Amino acid sequence: MYPEERRQEVATMISQRGRVSVADLADTFGVTTETVRRDLALLERLGHVRRVHGGAVPATTLTVTEPGLVEREHTRAEQKDRIAKLAGSYLPASGGSVLLDAGTTTGRIINGFPPDLDLSVITNSVPIAARLAGFSSINLHMLGGRVRGTTQATVGDEALRILDLLRVDVAFIGTNALSVEHGLSTPDTEEAAVKRAMVRSANCVVVVADASKVGREHLVSFAPIHSVDILITDDEISPTDRASFQDREIEVVIA
Template sequence: MFAEERQSKIAELLKNQSSIKVNELANIFEVSESTIRRDLQDMEQRGLLTRTHGGAVGAEKTSFEPTFNEKSDEKHEEKLKIAKTAINMIEDGETIILDSGTTTLEIARNLGNKKLIVITNSIDIAAELSTKENIELIVTGGTLRLTTRAMVGHITEMSLKNFRVDKAFIGANGISIEEGVTTPNFVEAQTKKAMMNVANKVYIVADSRKFNQVNFSVICPIRAVTGIITSSDLDNNIVKSYEDVGVEIINC
Protein backbone atom coordinates (compact mmCIF):
# COMPACT_ATOMS: atom_id res chain seq x y z
CA MET A 1 0.00 0.00 0.00
CA PHE A 2 1.34 3.43 -0.98
CA ALA A 3 1.75 6.11 1.71
CA GLU A 4 -0.97 8.28 0.11
CA GLU A 5 -3.52 5.47 0.30
CA ARG A 6 -2.56 4.62 3.88
CA GLN A 7 -2.84 8.27 4.93
CA SER A 8 -6.23 8.56 3.29
CA LYS A 9 -7.44 5.57 5.31
CA ILE A 10 -5.99 7.09 8.50
CA ALA A 11 -7.98 10.26 7.82
CA GLU A 12 -11.12 8.15 7.37
CA LEU A 13 -10.52 6.40 10.70
CA LEU A 14 -10.24 9.76 12.46
CA LYS A 15 -13.61 10.82 11.12
CA ASN A 16 -15.22 8.04 13.13
CA GLN A 17 -13.18 8.19 16.34
CA SER A 18 -11.66 11.04 18.29
CA SER A 19 -8.11 9.69 18.54
CA ILE A 20 -5.95 6.79 17.44
CA LYS A 21 -2.64 5.34 18.60
CA VAL A 22 0.52 4.67 16.59
CA ASN A 23 0.64 1.00 17.62
CA GLU A 24 -3.00 0.51 16.60
CA LEU A 25 -2.31 1.95 13.14
CA ALA A 26 0.83 -0.16 12.77
CA ASN A 27 -1.24 -3.28 13.45
CA ILE A 28 -4.05 -2.23 11.11
CA PHE A 29 -1.74 -1.51 8.17
CA GLU A 30 0.91 -4.12 9.04
CA VAL A 31 3.78 -1.65 8.87
CA SER A 32 6.34 -0.44 11.41
CA GLU A 33 5.54 2.23 13.98
CA SER A 34 8.25 4.44 12.48
CA THR A 35 6.40 4.32 9.14
CA ILE A 36 3.18 5.38 10.86
CA ARG A 37 4.98 8.23 12.65
CA ARG A 38 6.24 9.51 9.28
CA ASP A 39 2.68 9.31 7.95
CA LEU A 40 1.33 11.28 10.91
CA GLN A 41 4.07 13.90 10.62
CA ASP A 42 3.30 14.36 6.93
CA MET A 43 -0.45 14.57 7.59
CA GLU A 44 0.06 17.11 10.40
CA GLN A 45 2.12 19.32 8.09
CA ARG A 46 -0.80 19.24 5.64
CA GLY A 47 -3.26 20.18 8.40
CA LEU A 48 -5.09 16.85 8.32
CA LEU A 49 -4.55 15.93 11.98
CA THR A 50 -2.80 16.91 15.18
CA ARG A 51 -0.21 14.56 16.63
CA THR A 52 -0.42 13.68 20.32
CA HIS A 53 1.80 11.61 22.59
CA GLY A 54 1.73 8.19 20.96
CA GLY A 55 -0.90 8.94 18.33
CA ALA A 56 -3.06 11.58 16.70
CA VAL A 57 -6.44 13.32 16.79
CA GLY A 58 -8.44 14.88 13.98
CA ALA A 59 -7.35 18.49 13.47
CA GLU A 60 -10.87 19.79 13.02
CA LYS A 61 -11.94 18.39 16.39
CA THR A 62 -9.19 19.75 18.60
CA SER A 63 -9.80 23.46 18.07
CA PHE A 64 -13.59 23.57 17.62
CA GLU A 65 -15.24 25.47 20.45
CA PRO A 66 -19.00 26.06 20.62
CA THR A 67 -20.09 29.35 22.16
CA PHE A 68 -21.78 29.61 25.55
CA ASN A 69 -25.11 30.42 23.88
CA GLU A 70 -24.81 27.44 21.53
CA LYS A 71 -24.16 25.10 24.46
CA SER A 72 -26.95 26.54 26.60
CA ASP A 73 -29.61 25.08 24.29
CA GLU A 74 -28.10 21.59 24.22
CA LYS A 75 -29.06 18.62 26.44
CA HIS A 76 -30.69 20.77 29.11
CA GLU A 77 -32.37 17.79 30.82
CA GLU A 78 -29.04 15.98 31.17
CA LYS A 79 -27.31 19.10 32.47
CA LEU A 80 -30.02 19.61 35.08
CA LYS A 81 -29.67 16.00 36.29
CA ILE A 82 -25.89 16.38 36.48
CA ALA A 83 -26.32 19.63 38.41
CA LYS A 84 -28.71 18.10 40.94
CA THR A 85 -26.36 15.16 41.47
CA ALA A 86 -23.49 17.58 42.08
CA ILE A 87 -25.59 19.59 44.54
CA ASN A 88 -26.35 16.44 46.55
CA MET A 89 -22.59 16.07 47.03
CA ILE A 90 -22.26 19.58 48.49
CA GLU A 91 -22.72 20.03 52.25
CA ASP A 92 -23.76 23.14 54.17
CA GLY A 93 -20.78 25.27 55.18
CA GLU A 94 -18.50 24.06 52.41
CA THR A 95 -16.36 26.19 50.13
CA ILE A 96 -16.68 25.38 46.44
CA ILE A 97 -15.46 26.55 43.04
CA LEU A 98 -17.88 26.70 40.13
CA ASP A 99 -16.10 26.90 36.80
CA SER A 100 -17.78 28.85 34.03
CA GLY A 101 -20.11 26.74 31.88
CA THR A 102 -23.70 25.86 31.13
CA THR A 103 -23.74 22.81 33.43
CA THR A 104 -22.13 24.65 36.34
CA LEU A 105 -24.64 27.45 35.79
CA GLU A 106 -27.39 24.88 36.42
CA ILE A 107 -25.63 24.00 39.70
CA ALA A 108 -25.75 27.67 40.72
CA ARG A 109 -29.43 27.98 39.77
CA ASN A 110 -30.42 24.99 41.91
CA LEU A 111 -28.34 25.40 45.07
CA GLY A 112 -31.44 26.27 47.09
CA ASN A 113 -30.80 27.32 50.69
CA LYS A 114 -27.40 25.72 51.13
CA LYS A 115 -25.07 28.00 53.10
CA LEU A 116 -21.84 28.13 51.10
CA ILE A 117 -18.83 30.13 50.03
CA VAL A 118 -18.73 30.03 46.22
CA ILE A 119 -15.80 31.14 44.09
CA THR A 120 -16.45 31.52 40.37
CA ASN A 121 -14.94 32.96 37.19
CA SER A 122 -18.34 33.06 35.48
CA ILE A 123 -20.21 36.34 35.04
CA ASP A 124 -23.45 34.37 34.62
CA ILE A 125 -22.97 32.38 37.82
CA ALA A 126 -21.97 35.56 39.64
CA ALA A 127 -25.20 37.25 38.49
CA GLU A 128 -27.25 34.20 39.48
CA LEU A 129 -25.83 34.05 43.01
CA SER A 130 -25.50 37.79 43.64
CA THR A 131 -28.90 38.08 45.38
CA LYS A 132 -28.67 34.92 47.52
CA GLU A 133 -28.10 35.85 51.18
CA ASN A 134 -27.00 32.31 52.07
CA ILE A 135 -24.13 32.44 49.58
CA GLU A 136 -20.86 34.26 50.22
CA LEU A 137 -19.80 34.99 46.65
CA ILE A 138 -16.22 35.55 45.51
CA VAL A 139 -15.64 36.53 41.87
CA THR A 140 -12.13 35.98 40.57
CA GLY A 141 -11.86 38.85 38.11
CA GLY A 142 -9.72 38.47 35.02
CA THR A 143 -10.04 38.87 31.27
CA LEU A 144 -13.48 37.99 29.89
CA ARG A 145 -13.63 35.48 27.02
CA LEU A 146 -16.81 36.22 25.12
CA THR A 147 -16.96 32.71 23.62
CA THR A 148 -17.40 31.03 27.00
CA ARG A 149 -18.28 34.06 29.17
CA ALA A 150 -15.47 33.02 31.50
CA MET A 151 -12.92 35.23 33.20
CA VAL A 152 -9.48 33.81 32.52
CA GLY A 153 -5.80 34.65 32.48
CA HIS A 154 -3.11 35.78 34.90
CA ILE A 155 -5.37 37.89 37.13
CA THR A 156 -7.81 34.98 37.53
CA GLU A 157 -5.04 32.51 38.30
CA MET A 158 -3.36 34.82 40.85
CA SER A 159 -6.72 35.37 42.57
CA LEU A 160 -7.33 31.62 42.87
CA LYS A 161 -3.97 31.06 44.56
CA ASN A 162 -5.31 32.89 47.63
CA PHE A 163 -7.84 30.17 48.45
CA ARG A 164 -8.25 26.52 49.42
CA VAL A 165 -11.66 24.95 48.83
CA ASP A 166 -13.46 21.70 49.59
CA LYS A 167 -14.68 20.93 46.08
CA ALA A 168 -14.29 22.25 42.54
CA PHE A 169 -16.78 21.55 39.75
CA ILE A 170 -15.06 21.92 36.39
CA GLY A 171 -16.43 21.82 32.86
CA ALA A 172 -14.60 20.17 29.95
CA ASN A 173 -14.96 19.66 26.21
CA GLY A 174 -13.07 16.39 26.03
CA ILE A 175 -12.50 13.44 28.37
CA SER A 176 -10.10 10.65 27.44
CA ILE A 177 -8.18 8.06 29.45
CA GLU A 178 -5.12 8.46 27.22
CA GLU A 179 -5.15 12.22 26.60
CA GLY A 180 -6.79 13.42 29.82
CA VAL A 181 -9.30 16.22 30.34
CA THR A 182 -9.11 18.80 27.54
CA THR A 183 -10.60 22.05 26.24
CA PRO A 184 -10.00 24.00 23.01
CA ASN A 185 -8.43 27.15 24.48
CA PHE A 186 -4.99 27.15 26.16
CA VAL A 187 -5.62 30.15 28.45
CA GLU A 188 -8.89 28.69 29.66
CA ALA A 189 -7.19 25.35 30.29
CA GLN A 190 -4.65 27.10 32.55
CA THR A 191 -7.45 28.77 34.52
CA LYS A 192 -9.24 25.45 35.02
CA LYS A 193 -5.94 23.94 36.15
CA ALA A 194 -5.51 26.73 38.70
CA MET A 195 -9.00 25.95 40.06
CA MET A 196 -8.16 22.29 40.43
CA ASN A 197 -4.88 23.06 42.20
CA VAL A 198 -6.67 24.70 45.16
CA ALA A 199 -9.43 22.09 45.63
CA ASN A 200 -9.40 19.06 47.93
CA LYS A 201 -11.75 17.22 45.55
CA VAL A 202 -12.23 17.86 41.83
CA TYR A 203 -15.30 16.80 39.88
CA ILE A 204 -15.67 17.11 36.13
CA VAL A 205 -19.26 17.86 35.13
CA ALA A 206 -19.94 16.84 31.53
CA ASP A 207 -22.52 14.90 29.56
CA SER A 208 -21.65 11.60 27.89
CA ARG A 209 -20.84 13.18 24.50
CA LYS A 210 -17.57 14.53 25.95
CA PHE A 211 -16.12 11.06 26.52
CA ASN A 212 -13.46 9.83 24.09
CA GLN A 213 -13.17 13.36 22.71
CA VAL A 214 -9.84 15.19 22.61
CA ASN A 215 -9.32 18.94 22.34
CA PHE A 216 -6.29 21.13 21.80
CA SER A 217 -5.33 22.08 25.38
CA VAL A 218 -4.80 19.61 28.22
CA ILE A 219 -6.29 20.58 31.57
CA CYS A 220 -5.04 17.54 33.49
CA PRO A 221 -4.42 13.79 33.28
CA ILE A 222 -7.57 11.75 33.88
CA ARG A 223 -6.21 10.41 37.20
CA ALA A 224 -5.98 13.95 38.60
CA VAL A 225 -9.76 14.16 39.09
CA THR A 226 -11.76 12.75 41.99
CA GLY A 227 -14.71 11.81 39.80
CA ILE A 228 -16.76 12.60 36.72
CA ILE A 229 -20.45 13.44 37.03
CA THR A 230 -22.15 12.58 33.76
CA SER A 231 -25.40 11.51 32.12
CA SER A 232 -26.84 8.02 32.56
CA ASP A 233 -26.55 7.07 28.87
CA LEU A 234 -22.79 6.52 29.11
CA ASP A 235 -21.87 3.05 27.87
CA ASN A 236 -21.12 0.56 30.68
CA ASN A 237 -17.86 -0.49 29.01
CA ILE A 238 -16.65 3.12 29.11
CA VAL A 239 -17.65 3.38 32.78
CA LYS A 240 -15.65 0.25 33.60
CA SER A 241 -12.57 1.45 31.71
CA TYR A 242 -12.47 4.64 33.79
CA GLU A 243 -13.10 2.82 37.04
CA ASP A 244 -10.25 0.44 36.17
CA VAL A 245 -7.84 3.40 36.23
CA GLY A 246 -9.23 4.70 39.52
CA VAL A 247 -11.65 7.40 38.32
CA GLU A 248 -15.17 7.31 39.79
CA ILE A 249 -17.98 7.75 37.25
CA ILE A 250 -21.13 9.16 38.83
CA ASN A 251 -24.11 8.54 36.52
CA CYS A 252 -27.30 10.50 36.97
Protein backbone atom coordinates (compact mmCIF):
# COMPACT_ATOMS: atom_id res chain seq x y z
CA MET A 1 0.00 0.00 0.00
CA TYR A 2 1.32 3.42 -0.97
CA PRO A 3 1.55 6.07 1.79
CA GLU A 4 -1.22 8.11 0.18
CA GLU A 5 -3.54 5.08 0.16
CA ARG A 6 -2.69 4.29 3.78
CA ARG A 7 -3.46 7.83 4.89
CA GLN A 8 -6.80 7.71 3.11
CA GLU A 9 -7.62 4.44 4.88
CA VAL A 10 -6.53 5.93 8.20
CA ALA A 11 -8.80 8.94 7.70
CA THR A 12 -11.72 6.67 6.76
CA MET A 13 -11.20 4.45 9.81
CA ILE A 14 -11.12 7.44 12.15
CA SER A 15 -14.25 8.88 10.55
CA GLN A 16 -16.14 5.59 11.00
CA ARG A 17 -14.98 4.68 14.50
CA GLY A 18 -14.86 8.13 16.04
CA ARG A 19 -11.55 7.59 17.80
CA VAL A 20 -8.59 5.36 16.94
CA SER A 21 -5.34 4.91 18.84
CA VAL A 22 -1.87 5.11 17.36
CA ALA A 23 -1.20 1.53 18.48
CA ASP A 24 -4.33 0.20 16.74
CA LEU A 25 -3.43 1.98 13.51
CA ALA A 26 0.13 0.67 13.61
CA ASP A 27 -1.13 -2.91 14.06
CA THR A 28 -3.78 -2.56 11.36
CA PHE A 29 -1.43 -1.24 8.69
CA GLY A 30 1.74 -3.03 9.76
CA VAL A 31 3.80 0.14 10.21
CA THR A 32 5.62 1.74 13.11
CA THR A 33 3.96 4.10 15.56
CA GLU A 34 6.32 6.83 14.30
CA THR A 35 4.92 6.39 10.79
CA VAL A 36 1.37 6.59 12.12
CA ARG A 37 2.15 9.81 13.99
CA ARG A 38 3.56 11.36 10.82
CA ASP A 39 0.43 10.31 8.92
CA LEU A 40 -1.79 11.83 11.60
CA ALA A 41 0.21 15.06 11.61
CA LEU A 42 -0.30 15.40 7.86
CA LEU A 43 -4.00 14.52 8.06
CA GLU A 44 -4.45 17.09 10.81
CA ARG A 45 -2.81 19.80 8.69
CA LEU A 46 -5.19 18.88 5.88
CA GLY A 47 -8.14 19.24 8.25
CA HIS A 48 -9.25 15.59 8.14
CA VAL A 49 -8.54 14.58 11.75
CA ARG A 50 -7.75 16.08 15.12
CA ARG A 51 -4.94 14.53 17.13
CA VAL A 52 -5.61 13.72 20.78
CA HIS A 53 -3.57 11.95 23.43
CA GLY A 54 -2.67 8.49 22.10
CA GLY A 55 -4.50 8.75 18.81
CA ALA A 56 -6.88 10.84 16.73
CA VAL A 57 -10.55 11.69 16.30
CA PRO A 58 -12.47 13.15 13.34
CA ALA A 59 -11.95 16.86 12.81
CA THR A 60 -15.66 17.38 13.46
CA THR A 61 -15.71 15.41 16.72
CA LEU A 62 -16.12 18.47 18.94
CA THR A 63 -19.52 19.77 17.93
CA VAL A 64 -22.42 21.83 19.21
CA THR A 65 -25.09 20.46 16.86
CA GLU A 66 -27.34 17.43 17.16
CA PRO A 67 -29.64 15.60 14.75
CA GLY A 68 -33.38 15.42 15.32
CA LEU A 69 -35.19 12.51 16.95
CA VAL A 70 -36.47 11.02 13.70
CA GLU A 71 -33.01 10.98 12.14
CA ARG A 72 -31.43 9.43 15.24
CA GLU A 73 -34.16 6.79 15.46
CA HIS A 74 -32.97 5.26 12.17
CA THR A 75 -29.23 5.72 12.71
CA ARG A 76 -27.39 2.52 13.74
CA ALA A 77 -30.77 0.99 14.59
CA GLU A 78 -29.48 -2.59 14.64
CA GLN A 79 -26.79 -1.78 17.21
CA LYS A 80 -29.26 0.18 19.33
CA ASP A 81 -31.69 -2.75 19.31
CA ARG A 82 -28.99 -5.13 20.56
CA ILE A 83 -27.83 -2.68 23.23
CA ALA A 84 -31.36 -2.06 24.50
CA LYS A 85 -32.18 -5.77 24.62
CA LEU A 86 -29.10 -6.43 26.75
CA ALA A 87 -29.86 -3.42 28.97
CA GLY A 88 -33.09 -5.14 29.99
CA SER A 89 -31.07 -7.63 32.01
CA TYR A 90 -30.02 -4.77 34.32
CA LEU A 91 -33.56 -3.88 35.35
CA PRO A 92 -34.06 -4.08 39.13
CA ALA A 93 -36.26 -6.70 40.73
CA SER A 94 -40.00 -6.21 41.02
CA GLY A 95 -40.74 -3.25 43.25
CA GLY A 96 -37.61 -1.39 42.17
CA SER A 97 -37.18 2.04 40.61
CA VAL A 98 -35.74 3.12 37.27
CA LEU A 99 -34.83 6.39 35.58
CA LEU A 100 -35.12 6.34 31.80
CA ASP A 101 -33.30 9.20 30.12
CA ALA A 102 -34.68 10.54 26.85
CA GLY A 103 -33.13 8.97 23.76
CA THR A 104 -33.59 6.53 20.92
CA THR A 105 -31.58 3.78 22.62
CA THR A 106 -33.14 4.19 26.08
CA GLY A 107 -36.56 4.18 24.44
CA ARG A 108 -35.89 0.74 22.99
CA ILE A 109 -35.31 -0.73 26.47
CA ILE A 110 -39.10 -0.69 26.97
CA ASN A 111 -39.40 -3.46 24.37
CA GLY A 112 -37.84 -5.86 26.87
CA PHE A 113 -40.02 -4.94 29.86
CA PRO A 114 -41.82 -8.02 31.21
CA PRO A 115 -45.57 -7.29 31.02
CA ASP A 116 -46.13 -8.01 34.71
CA LEU A 117 -42.98 -6.35 36.14
CA ASP A 118 -43.85 -4.03 39.01
CA LEU A 119 -41.59 -0.98 38.58
CA SER A 120 -41.58 2.70 39.37
CA VAL A 121 -40.30 4.42 36.23
CA ILE A 122 -39.34 8.09 36.04
CA THR A 123 -38.60 9.65 32.67
CA ASN A 124 -38.21 13.04 31.01
CA SER A 125 -39.06 11.65 27.57
CA VAL A 126 -42.49 12.37 26.12
CA PRO A 127 -42.39 9.38 23.69
CA ILE A 128 -41.22 6.98 26.43
CA ALA A 129 -43.90 8.19 28.85
CA ALA A 130 -46.58 7.83 26.17
CA ARG A 131 -45.63 4.20 25.58
CA LEU A 132 -45.32 3.31 29.27
CA ALA A 133 -48.72 4.83 30.07
CA GLY A 134 -50.27 1.64 28.69
CA PHE A 135 -48.37 -0.66 31.08
CA SER A 136 -50.71 -1.47 33.98
CA SER A 137 -47.87 -2.75 36.19
CA ILE A 138 -45.72 0.39 35.80
CA ASN A 139 -45.92 3.22 38.31
CA LEU A 140 -45.06 5.99 35.85
CA HIS A 141 -43.77 9.45 36.73
CA MET A 142 -43.21 12.06 34.02
CA LEU A 143 -40.80 14.85 34.87
CA GLY A 144 -42.26 18.27 34.21
CA GLY A 145 -40.73 21.26 32.50
CA ARG A 146 -40.26 22.68 29.03
CA VAL A 147 -40.22 20.14 26.19
CA ARG A 148 -37.28 20.44 23.79
CA GLY A 149 -38.51 19.86 20.27
CA THR A 150 -35.24 18.29 19.09
CA THR A 151 -35.26 15.45 21.62
CA GLN A 152 -38.84 15.63 23.01
CA ALA A 153 -37.33 15.69 26.49
CA THR A 154 -38.43 17.85 29.40
CA VAL A 155 -35.82 20.24 30.77
CA GLY A 156 -35.66 23.11 33.25
CA ASP A 157 -36.00 23.87 36.95
CA GLU A 158 -39.14 21.81 37.50
CA ALA A 159 -37.44 18.60 36.37
CA LEU A 160 -34.29 19.42 38.34
CA ARG A 161 -36.22 20.03 41.58
CA ILE A 162 -37.82 16.58 41.45
CA LEU A 163 -34.59 14.81 40.52
CA ASP A 164 -32.79 16.38 43.47
CA LEU A 165 -35.25 14.57 45.76
CA LEU A 166 -34.94 11.13 44.16
CA ARG A 167 -32.84 8.05 44.77
CA VAL A 168 -33.44 5.27 42.23
CA ASP A 169 -32.03 1.79 41.82
CA VAL A 170 -30.89 2.16 38.20
CA ALA A 171 -30.62 5.04 35.76
CA PHE A 172 -30.35 4.21 32.06
CA ILE A 173 -28.55 7.18 30.54
CA GLY A 174 -28.09 8.09 26.90
CA THR A 175 -25.33 10.34 25.67
CA ASN A 176 -24.35 12.05 22.44
CA ALA A 177 -20.68 11.40 23.11
CA LEU A 178 -18.31 9.92 25.66
CA SER A 179 -14.58 10.10 26.16
CA VAL A 180 -12.19 9.57 29.03
CA GLU A 181 -11.15 13.22 29.01
CA HIS A 182 -14.54 14.95 28.59
CA GLY A 183 -16.79 12.30 30.12
CA LEU A 184 -20.40 12.10 28.94
CA SER A 185 -21.45 15.08 26.86
CA THR A 186 -24.31 16.61 24.91
CA PRO A 187 -24.80 19.84 22.91
CA ASP A 188 -27.56 21.46 25.00
CA THR A 189 -26.90 23.01 28.42
CA GLU A 190 -30.44 22.48 29.76
CA GLU A 191 -30.56 18.84 28.74
CA ALA A 192 -27.08 18.38 30.20
CA ALA A 193 -28.35 19.69 33.54
CA VAL A 194 -31.17 17.11 33.64
CA LYS A 195 -28.83 14.29 32.67
CA ARG A 196 -26.37 15.41 35.37
CA ALA A 197 -29.12 15.29 37.98
CA MET A 198 -30.19 11.83 36.80
CA VAL A 199 -26.67 10.49 37.22
CA ARG A 200 -26.47 11.96 40.74
CA SER A 201 -29.77 10.38 41.79
CA ALA A 202 -28.95 6.77 40.84
CA ASN A 203 -27.38 3.98 42.82
CA CYS A 204 -26.27 2.39 39.54
CA VAL A 205 -25.61 4.30 36.30
CA VAL A 206 -25.95 2.27 33.11
CA VAL A 207 -24.92 4.14 29.96
CA VAL A 208 -26.34 2.82 26.69
CA ALA A 209 -24.37 4.15 23.73
CA ASP A 210 -23.34 2.66 20.41
CA ALA A 211 -19.63 2.65 19.56
CA SER A 212 -19.87 5.58 17.14
CA LYS A 213 -20.22 7.87 20.17
CA VAL A 214 -17.06 6.64 21.87
CA GLY A 215 -14.18 9.10 21.62
CA ARG A 216 -16.42 11.95 20.55
CA GLU A 217 -16.96 15.15 22.52
CA HIS A 218 -19.87 17.56 22.55
CA LEU A 219 -20.11 21.04 23.99
CA VAL A 220 -21.32 20.30 27.53
CA SER A 221 -19.97 17.56 29.79
CA PHE A 222 -22.70 16.35 32.15
CA ALA A 223 -20.84 13.58 34.00
CA PRO A 224 -17.23 12.47 34.44
CA ILE A 225 -16.40 9.06 33.07
CA HIS A 226 -15.84 7.62 36.56
CA SER A 227 -19.52 8.19 37.38
CA VAL A 228 -20.45 5.34 35.00
CA ASP A 229 -20.91 1.88 36.52
CA ILE A 230 -21.78 -0.02 33.34
CA LEU A 231 -21.34 0.86 29.67
CA ILE A 232 -23.38 -1.19 27.20
CA THR A 233 -22.14 -0.69 23.66
CA ASP A 234 -21.60 -2.69 20.47
CA ASP A 235 -18.71 -4.73 19.12
CA GLU A 236 -17.28 -1.87 17.05
CA ILE A 237 -15.66 -0.31 20.11
CA SER A 238 -11.88 -0.52 19.75
CA PRO A 239 -9.87 -2.74 22.11
CA THR A 240 -7.96 0.33 23.26
CA ASP A 241 -11.10 2.27 24.20
CA ARG A 242 -12.59 -0.76 25.92
CA ALA A 243 -9.43 -1.28 27.97
CA SER A 244 -9.30 2.42 28.82
CA PHE A 245 -12.80 2.30 30.30
CA GLN A 246 -12.14 -0.96 32.11
CA ASP A 247 -8.97 0.51 33.62
CA ARG A 248 -11.27 3.06 35.26
CA GLU A 249 -13.38 0.27 36.79
CA ILE A 250 -16.24 0.61 34.32
CA GLU A 251 -17.92 -2.65 33.36
CA VAL A 252 -18.00 -2.70 29.55
CA VAL A 253 -20.70 -4.99 28.14
CA ILE A 254 -20.72 -5.78 24.41
CA ALA A 255 -24.08 -6.30 22.75
